[in-house]
Amino acid sequence: MKSILVTGGAGFIGSHLCKRLVEEGNRVICLDNYFTGSKNFVHGLLKYPGFQLVEHDVTIPYKATSTIDEIYNLACPASPIHYQHDPIKTIKTSILGAINMLDLAEEQRARILQASTSEVYGDPLVHPQPESYWGNVNTIGLRSCYDEGKRASETLFMDYHRERKLKTKIIRIFNTYGPNMAINDGRVVSNFIIQALNNENITVYGNGHQTRSFQYVDDLVEGMVRMMSTEDSFTGPVNLGNPDEFTMLELAQHIIRLTGSRSEIVFRPLPSDDPKQRKPDITLAKEKLHGWTPSVSLDEGLRKTISYFQNL
Numbered sequence: 001m002k003s004i005l006v007t008g009g010a011g012f013i014g015s016h017l018c019k020r021l022v023e024e025g026n027r028v029i030c031l032d033n034y035f036t037g038s039k040n041f042v043h044g045l046l047k048y049p050g051f052q053l054v055e056h057d058v059t060i061p062y063k064a065t066s067t068i069d070e071i072y073n074l075a076c077p078a079s080p081i082h083y084q085h086d087p088i089k090t091i092k093t094s095i096l097g098a099i100n101m102l103d104l105a106e107e108q109r110a111r112i113l114q115a116s117t118s119e120v121y122g123d124p125l126v127h128p129q130p131e132s133y134w135g136n137v138n139t140i141g142l143r144s145c146y147d148e149g150k151r152a153s154e155t156l157f158m159d160y161h162r163e164r165k166l167k168t169k170i171i172r173i174f175n176t177y178g179p180n181m182a183i184n185d186g187r188v189v190s191n192f193i194i195q196a197l198n199n200e201n202i203t204v205y206g207n208g209h210q211t212r213s214f215q216y217v218d219d220l221v222e223g224m225v226r227m228m229s230t231e232d233s234f235t236g237p238v239n240l241g242n243p244d245e246f247t248m249l250e251l252a253q254h255i256i257r258l259t260g261s262r263s264e265i266v267f268r269p270l271p272s273d274d275p276k277q278r279k280p281d282i283t284l285a286k287e288k289l290h291g292w293t294p295s296v297s298l299d300e301g302l303r304k305t306i307s308y309f310q311n312l
């Protein structure tokens with residue numbers, strides 16, 4: 001049994017990670033400021049004596065009251081509408097949050113994993129994206145608060161590893177979806193499903209030819225847990241994503257078909273700096289994470305997610 005801190009634990013991915021870790025018998029501290037997360041997503045875990053909810057903002061140093069063995073640092077709004085709501089706060093969350101959690105890891109001699117993102121590749125000119133690609137990121141655009149914050153957090157993780165010998169891990173998460181996405185999350189999968197279930201227009205931004213590769217949340221959580229237990233010398237970064245690539249128009253059509261919806265597709269302006277294509281190269285993850293590979297197809301994952309939103 002380990003003692004594990006999950007920042008952003010009341011969010012979409014964090015809530016699934018907390019569930020997995022606590023069900024395995026670990027002591028889990030879920031730390032969150034509830035900006036985009038909700039106590040409702042982890043309420044069911046309070047029945048476990050090892051589960052603890054702590055309201056805290058990662059931009060402020062956190063004093064542990066007991067030993068911590070591992071830290072998963074997920075705290076940061078991830079949907080463009082939320083991270084652009086207060087961009088200065090977003091970049092502070094990534095950078096100060098990383099520093100505060102790395103200092104805590106140093107004090108506790110804990111392993112620490114950073115939830116980085118495929119956004120570090122920006123609007124990629126290399127396709128699919130391997131970890132060795134340095135990216136094509138606008139430093140001054142509307143997405144920069146998120147992209148550059150995450151890039152700086154990766155730098156901090158590597159410098160703490162080299163300078164202070166911390167056991168750090170970096171994962172680059174590609175578009176992930178599943179139950180516990182907030183109704184107002186604003187990302188494409190939840191938007192399209194909610195619109196389809198309500199027979200409302202499906203809002204495709206731009207011409208819908210931009211691509212993304214969607215990973216079901218259970219596959220991601222499996223990869224995260226495997227990454228945390230890799231040998232100390234392996235820091236990553238490692239891509240975690242499903243390489244099956246779709247256009248947003250194809251995604252809209254899939255969701256209309258699976259929901260039997262009467263919705264029509266409408267086109268809305270493309271947000272600035274919206275990446276045109278994205279698909280992970282997962283060769284490194286397969287090699288280092290004992291053959292890890294996503295096992296949930298888009299159809300299967302969408303069915304589970306649709307059923308979640310239907311039953312809310």
Ligand code: NAD
Nearest residue numbers: 008010011012013033035036037057058075076078173176
């Ligand atoms: P989410 O918005 O559902 O979860 C983020 C959580 O962090 C929320 O519970 C929120 O309240 C909390 N939070 C935000 N700012 C905080 C702060 N200053 N202090 C404490 N808590 C704070 O998003 P998610 O999809 O679950 O993403 C989780 C992590 O994974 C994020 O770091 C995100 O950047 C990363 N990620 C997610 C995806 C994806 O497709 N879902 C892709 C790439 C990276």
Ligand code: UDP
Nearest residue numbers: 080186187188189191203204205210248274
């Ligand atoms: N998108 C869309 N309609 C929506 C929400 C998003 O067409 O209602 C598009 C968005 O422009 C982007 C893709 O879907 O091209 C993925 O957007 P999301 O915000 O989910 O993730 P990210 O852009 O961060 O990959």
